[in-house]
Amino acid sequence: MKYKLSLLGLVGLALNAQSEDLQTSKINVYSPGPLPSIGLDRSIVPGAIQVIDPKDIAQQSGVSLADYLNNNTQGISFNEVGGNPWQPEIFYRGYSAGSIAGNPQGLSIYVDGVRENQPFSDVVLWDTIPTWALSGIQVIGGSNPIYGLNTLGGAISMQTKNGKLFNKGVISATAGSWDRTAGLIEMGGLIEGTNIDYYFGYNHTSENGWRDYSPSHLNQAFGKVGVDLETGGRVELSYTGASNNLTGNGLAPKYLLGADNAGVNTVPDLTENRYNKFNLAYTDLISDTTMLSANAYYVQSNRYTLNGDAEIEFDAGSFSNSGLNTTLGRYMVNQGNEIEEIEAETRTTKTKQDKYGITAQLTFTDDLFGYKNHLVTGVNLETALIGFVQNEYEGSNFVGNTRVIDTSSGEYENNTDLQGRTKTAGLYAVDTLSLNDQWHMTGGLRYNYTEIDNKDRRADQSEGSLTDKASYARINPTIGLTYKPTDNYQTYASYSESNRAPTSIELGCSNPAIACSLPTQMADDPPLDDIVSKTYEVGAAGRLTGNTQWNAAIYHAMNHDDIHFINNNAQNGLGYFDNVGRTRRDGLDLGVSGKGLFGADFFGQGNKISWSGSYGYVNATYDSNLELVSDANTSRAYSTSSFNSFDDDDLISSSTSKETLGGIYNALRTALNTNGFTYEDSNEVDRTIAAGAFLGTDDTVYNFSGSAGIADSTGIATNTAGGSLTIAEFAEWVEDNVGSASQKIDVGKGDQLANIPQHRLKLRLNYEAASNLRFGLTGLAYGKSYMMGNENQKHQGDGENPGYFLLNADMSWSPSKNWLVSLKAINLLDKDYYNGGRLLMNGFTGDGNTARDEVFRGVGVIPGSPQAAWITVGYTFK
Numbered sequence: 001m002k003y004k005l006s007l008l009g010l011v012g013l014a015l016n017a018q019s020e021d022l023q024t025s026k027i028n029v030y031s032p033g034p035l036p037s038i039g040l041d042r043s044i045v046p047g048a049i050q051v052i053d054p055k056d057i058a059q060q061s062g063v064s065l066a067d068y069l070n071n072n073t074q075g076i077s078f079n080e081v082g083g084n085p086w087q088p089e090i091f092y093r094g095y096s097a098g099s100i101a102g103n104p105q106g107l108s109i110y111v112d113g114v115r116e117n118q119p120f121s122d123v124v125l126w127d128t129i130p131t132w133a134l135s136g137i138q139v140i141g142g143s144n145p146i147y148g149l150n151t152l153g154g155a156i157s158m159q160t161k162n163g164k165l166f167n168k169g170v171i172s173a174t175a176g177s178w179d180r181t182a183g184l185i186e187m188g189g190l191i192e193g194t195n196i197d198y199y200f201g202y203n204h205t206s207e208n209g210w211r212d213y214s215p216s217h218l219n220q221a222f223g224k225v226g227v228d229l230e231t232g233g234r235v236e237l238s239y240t241g242a243s244n245n246l247t248g249n250g251l252a253p254k255y256l257l258g259a260d261n262a263g264v265n266t267v268p269d270l271t272e273n274r275y276n277k278f279n280l281a282y283t284d285l286i287s288d289t290t291m292l293s294a295n296a297y298y299v300q301s302n303r304y305t306l307n308g309d310a311e312i313e314f315d316a317g318s319f320s321n322s323g324l325n326t327t328l329g330r331y332m333v334n335q336g337n338e339i340e341e342i343e344a345e346t347r348t349t350k351t352k353q354d355k356y357g358i359t360a361q362l363t364f365t366d367d368l369f370g371y372k373n374h375l376v377t378g379v380n381l382e383t384a385l386i387g388f389v390q391n392e393y394e395g396s397n398f399v400g401n402t403r404v405i406d407t408s409s410g411e412y413e414n415n416t417d418l419q420g421r422t423k424t425a426g427l428y429a430v431d432t433l434s435l436n437d438q439w440h441m442t443g444g445l446r447y448n449y450t451e452i453d454n455k456d457r458r459a460d461q462s463e464g465s466l467t468d469k470a471s472y473a474r475i476n477p478t479i480g481l482t483y484k485p486t487d488n489y490q491t492y493a494s495y496s497e498s499n500r501a502p503t504s505i506e507l508g509c510s511n512p513a514i515a516c517s518l519p520t521q522m523a524d525d526p527p528l529d530d531i532v533s534k535t536y537e538v539g540a541a542g543r544l545t546g547n548t549q550w551n552a553a554i555y556h557a558m559n560h561d562d563i564h565f566i567n568n569n570a571q572n573g574l575g576y577f578d579n580v581g582r583t584r585r586d587g588l589d590l591g592v593s594g595k596g597l598f599g600a601d602f603f604g605q606g607n608k609i610s611w612s613g614s615y616g617y618v619n620a621t622y623d624s625n626l627e628l629v630s631d632a633n634t635s636r637a638y639s640t641s642s643f644n645s646f647d648d649d650d651l652i653s654s655s656t657s658k659e660t661l662g663g664i665y666n667a668l669r670t671a672l673n674t675n676g677f678t679y680e681d682s683n684e685v686d687r688t689i690a691a692g693a694f695l696g697t698d699d700t701v702y703n704f705s706g707s708a709g710i711a712d713s714t715g716i717a718t719n720t721a722g723g724s725l726t727i728a729e730f731a732e733w734v735e736d737n738v739g740s741a742s743q744k745i746d747v748g749k750g751d752q753l754a755n756i757p758q759h760r761l762k763l764r765l766n767y768e769a770a771s772n773l774r775f776g777l778t779g780l781a782y783g784k785s786y787m788m789g790n791e792n793q794k795h796q797g798d799g800e801n802p803g804y805f806l807l808n809a810d811m812s813w814s815p816s817k818n819w820l821v822s823l824k825a826i827n828l829l830d831k832d833y834y835n836g837g838r839l840l841m842n843g844f845t846g847d848g849n850t851a852r853d854e855v856f857r858g859v860g861v862i863p864g865s866p867q868a869a870w871i872t873v874g875y876t877f878k
Contacts, residue, residue, distance in 0.1 A: 030045055031138070032045070032376050033147075033363075033376045034115070034148070034359065034361070035113040035361040036291075037291060037293060037361065037363040038289075038365050038374070040432060043482075044482050044490070046494040046537075047492065047494055047537065048142065048537070048589065049138060049139070050138070051136070052073070052137040052139065054134050054136070056068075057131060059774070059776060059810055059812060064129070064131055065126065066088040066090050068131070070090070071778050071780060072612075074614040074616055074762070075139075075589050075616045075618075076091065076092045077091045080836070081103065081250055083251075084246050084247060087099045087100070089103060090126075091755075092139070092141070093142075093589075094585035094587070094620035095585070097109055099123050099125055099127075104562070104564055105124075105500070106150065106152035106153045106500070106559075107151070107152070108148060108150045108155045109124045109158075110158065111160065112159060113293070114295070114299065114357070115149075116129065117149075119422045120386050121503050122500070122503050127220075127242065128240070128244070128275040129158070130220045130221075132184055132201060132203060133161055134159065135160055136159040137156065137159075138158075141537070141589075142494070142496055142555065142557070143498035143535040143557060144478060144498065145496060146428050146430050146446055146478065148380065148426050148428075148448065149448055151498045152498055152499075153585065160222065160238065161188065162197055162224055164190065166199050167197075168189070168876055168878055169187040169876065169878065170184070170875070171183075171877075172820075172872055172873060172875070174205075174870050175871060176868065176870030177210070177870060178207045178210045179206075179207055180207035180208075183203070183204050184201065184203045185202055186201040187199070187200050187201075188200070196226070197227075198223075198226070199224045200221075200224075202219075202221045203219075204217075205217070210865060210866060211249050211262045211263070211264055211863070212249070213249060213268065213404070216244070216246045216247055217244065218242070218244045219241075219244065221240070221241040222240050222241075224236055224237070225237050231284070232285060233285075234282070237278070237279070238278070239277065239279075240276070240277040241276050242274070243273075244272070244273045245271075245272050247270055248269050249269050250862060252860055253265070253840070253860050254859055255846055255856075256846055261832060265844075266309060266404075266405060267402075267404045267405065268404070269307050269308070270305065270307075271303065273301070273303055274300075275300070275302075276300045278298045278299075280295060281293075281295040289365040290364055291363040293363070294358070296357070297355075297356070299353070300353070302352050302353075303349075303351040304348070304349070304351075305348065305349045306346070306347075307346070308344065308345075308405030309345045309405075310342050310345070311342070311343050312841065312843040314336060314337075314340060315340040318338040319334060319740075333741065334740070335740050337854040338854055339851050339855055342844065342851045344410075344849075345393065345395075346392070346407045347392050349388070349389065350387070352386070353386050353387075355382065356382065356384070357382035358381055359378060359380040360378060360379055362376070362377050364377075371434055371435060372433075373432070373433050378428050379428075380424070380426040381424075382424045382425075383421065383424075384422045388417075388418040388420070389414070389417050390416040391415065392410075392415050395411050396410035397409040401847075401849060401850070403848065403849050418456065418466050419454075419457055420453060420455065421453045422453075424450050426446060427446065428444065429445060431444065438484055438485055439481070439482070439483060440483075441480075441482075442480045442482070444478045445476070446476050448475075448476065448499060449471070450471065450473075451471040451472075452501070452502070454466050454469070470502070472501040472502075474530065476496070476532075477496070478495070478496035478497070479495055479496075480492055480494030480496075489540070491540035494536075494537050495534075495536050495537075496535050496537075497534050499530050501530045502529075502530060528578070531562055532559070537553060537556075538553070538554055539551065539552060544594075547596050548593070548594035549592070550590075550591065551592075553588070554588050555586070556584070557584065558623065559583045562580055562581065562582065562583045563578070564580045580622070580624065581622070581626060583623055584620070584623045585618055587617055589614070589616050590614060590616075591614040591615075592612070593611065594610070595609070595610045610766045611766065613761075615760070616760040616761075618758060620752065620753040622748070622749060622753065624749060627746060627747070628747050628789075629742045630745045632840055632841055633745050634794075635796070637743065637744060638743055639741065745794070746792060751791055751793055752785070753791070754786055754790070755837070757784065758783050759781075759803070760780075761780070762778070762779070763778065764778050765778075772815070773811075773814075774811065775809075776810040776811065777807070777808070780805065780806045781806075782805075784800050784801060785836075786799065786801070787799050787801060787836075788838035788839065789840065790839055795839060797859075801835070804831060806826070806829070807827070808828065809823075809825045809828055810823065810824050819874070820873075821871065821872070821873050821874075822873075822874070823869065823870070823872075824870050825867075825868070825870075826865060826867070826869070827865060827866060830866060830867040832863070832864075832866075834862055835864050837861040837862060839857075839859060840858070841855050841856065841857050
């Protein structure tokens with residue numbers, strides 16, 4: 001079922017599931033902190049908590065934990081924004097946890113008490129979590145402060161297997177669609193004559209993917225050694241390792257996808273994750289009422305990306321003047337629609353993170369003033385060393401007439417070389433006091449401290465240094481009340497607060513005047529405020545009959561000073577991070593589950609059927625007015641309050657065409673004249689440009705006359721040649737003083753956040769045909785959502801992700817005692833659908849890398865997986 005810790009007014013839910021680690025007799029219990037504790041009866045917790053049995057995950061063996069959560073867990077949806085099934089973005093109650101830097105992160109993810117959100121950007125590397133090694137999962141809704149930073153909308157806490165629970169060996173092989181093959185081996189048990197147990201597992205997966213140029217290869221390992229001490233305590237040392245190569249061909253215009261939706265925009269888009277985690281854990285039941293839990297951990301994460309991108313070079317002859325923006329100190333030109341060429345670019349990044357931390361937690365269950373009481377207190381200290389380097393290679397080559405980019409070509413430029421350190425500290429306590437058998441009160445506090453220390457290692461810091469230091473501190477409360485009049489019914493109300501400090505990547509990319517790309521280059525930036533989420537929740541749960549359970553919850557969550565990545569334009573991913581004011585999530589979750597058919601015999605098969613269903617509604621909206629850049633939205637309007645960048649080297653250089661230079665010259669001449677400049681001989685200048693006599697020289701190109709005051713105020717420093725500018729001087733001036741005006745949309749209070757469907761319906765039917773044969777069917781229905789770039793919902797045309805329905809099936813059959821055959825099939829109806837999208841600009845015609853005459857402004861989508869199936873054969877041995 002599902003419950004959580006929140007605070008005051010709206011709704012929660014609960015799906016019936018049980019965990020081997022979190023079960024005492026027939027009472028499912030909940031651990032109210034990141035580390036193991038003496039279990040608390042979930043029915044008296046004022047919040048929505050779902051406890052998931054890994055056996056259920058095994059029945060629906062999909063790609064990852066994220067895949068299972070999307071198919072079964074209340075309140076959750078996801079999209080493959082990265083274009084890869086191991087790089088999803090999970091949404092829970094409108095908050096996300098994904099692997100793409102720049103997307104707002106609002107969920108905290110734990111494995112064995114170690115927070116998996118990366119220190120550099122808070123992203124979650126789902127491909128490094130070994131789903132097959134999990135023994136218990138809790139999904140906790142709301143801004144529960146006890147789970148620390150980034151728990152704005154919820155937390156997912158996972159526990160792994162050990163040799164005491166997994167006393168056997170399993171070997172399995174998988175094959176099926178998209179040339180996917182996988183092999184898994186697990187072994188666990190007790191070393192005879194000792195108090196030592198062990199568990200080890202290794203998984204290798206390879207596939208070609210269903211989209212063009214989309215192979216992936218994963219190697220995942222997990223091992224654990226446990227020792228039961230004579231004092232009654234237990235020590236476990238575990239290792240998690242991953243070496244994964246993932247291809248993520250994400251958004252593409254529909255006209256590039258083709259009839260099978262397999263097409264891509266540009267190639268390659270590669271991510272390599274090298275991951276190592278060591279976790280030393282200690283637990284000790286000091287007495288019947290006191291438990292100590294602690295861990296010390298080290299996590300090393302090295303991430304490498306290689307992206308072949310395409311940037312539209314607009315024809316400067318079509319530029320028009322937008323005037324001088326005095327706030328930015330820039331002359332603005334409008335780019336127009338005409339394309340000069342499409343330039344290939346290669347971007348590489350290297351992110352190195354080394355994280356060290358310790359956590360200690362005490363649980364006390366002694367009575368307090370004669371009342372039953374459950375108190376959990378804890379402390380966490382963590383530091384991380386970060387290195388981030390981004391390089392860019394402009395002018396890369398296309399391979400023939402394709403959109404495959406030769407990543408070994410291009411002119412090298414180092415955009416970012418950052419060294420950083422983060423320090424975090426947390427001190428928390430949560431107490432549940434039972435006033436009697438019916439009324440239970442919960443209250444808690446957590447103190448969070450975060451310090452970020454960035455150092456810029458670039459030799460050239462002319463555009464601003466990244467070197468900066470910032471710190472954030474906050475105390476977050478939680479309080480709730482549960483009323484349980486009978487064993488078959490309980491209701492609750494709660495209120496909670498949690499915060500997320502800006503990450504290194506956000507602090508390093510928050511200047512609208514110096515746009516960044518993601519994975520991002522960074523520059524000197526204004527400070528950001530931390531995000532604070534406040535959640536009100538009310539809910540109820542109960543049992544209709546002995547085999548039928550239900551739950552309901554309603555919630556209201558408000559983010560203050562929310563941080564979003566603001567795109568500067570719709571074609572190259574440039575932008576910056578900023579506090580955008582308030583965003584809110586109002587929602588409803590309903591769930592019901594049971595066994596049998598309400599007493600119907602159904603030819604003697606009724607008692608062999610189990611089922612569940614859930615409905616979720618979330619209205620995720622902006623609660624503040626703001627402007628967002630959206631060059632492809634039909635309601636856009638030019639604004640000089642922000643600007644895009646363009647390739648100055650192509651516009652102003654000795655090698656550029658006279659038409660291109662003439663175009664920018666004409667636009668600038670109008671701007672200069674507007675500000676009081678006159679030309680000594682404009683006709684001569686025009687003739688000079690037309691003849692191209694300046695090309696390949698450093699001769700004088702432009703001659704200006706005017707007062708020194710005007711010249712100084714515009715940033716043009718006249719030289720000793722009587723107020724002349726050379727090509728080199730003019731190029732430098734354009735670099736510093738000219739921008740392309742953005743096309744913006746007005747987003748208002750009540751407008752929807754992008755790519756979050758309001759409606760979710762999940763249905764599950766399980767049929768145990770025989771003791772060795774089981775069939776399962778899952779139905780998923782999602783309502784429409786609005787695309788990125790259409791946050792104002794005023795785009796005329798295709799600006800929505802349509803709703804869709806999917807039907808998935810699974811089957812398991814044990815032909816003999818030690819053998820198990822499993823089948824998983826997805827999208828049985830072979831529906832075409834999109835699980836995310838963005839309004840964008842694109843310059844390709846679709847015929848290789850041929851450029852369009854005018855830019856395409858329209859929709860880019862993330863196509864969903866087509867019909868596919870896989871079969872797994874497993875053998876169990878002692």
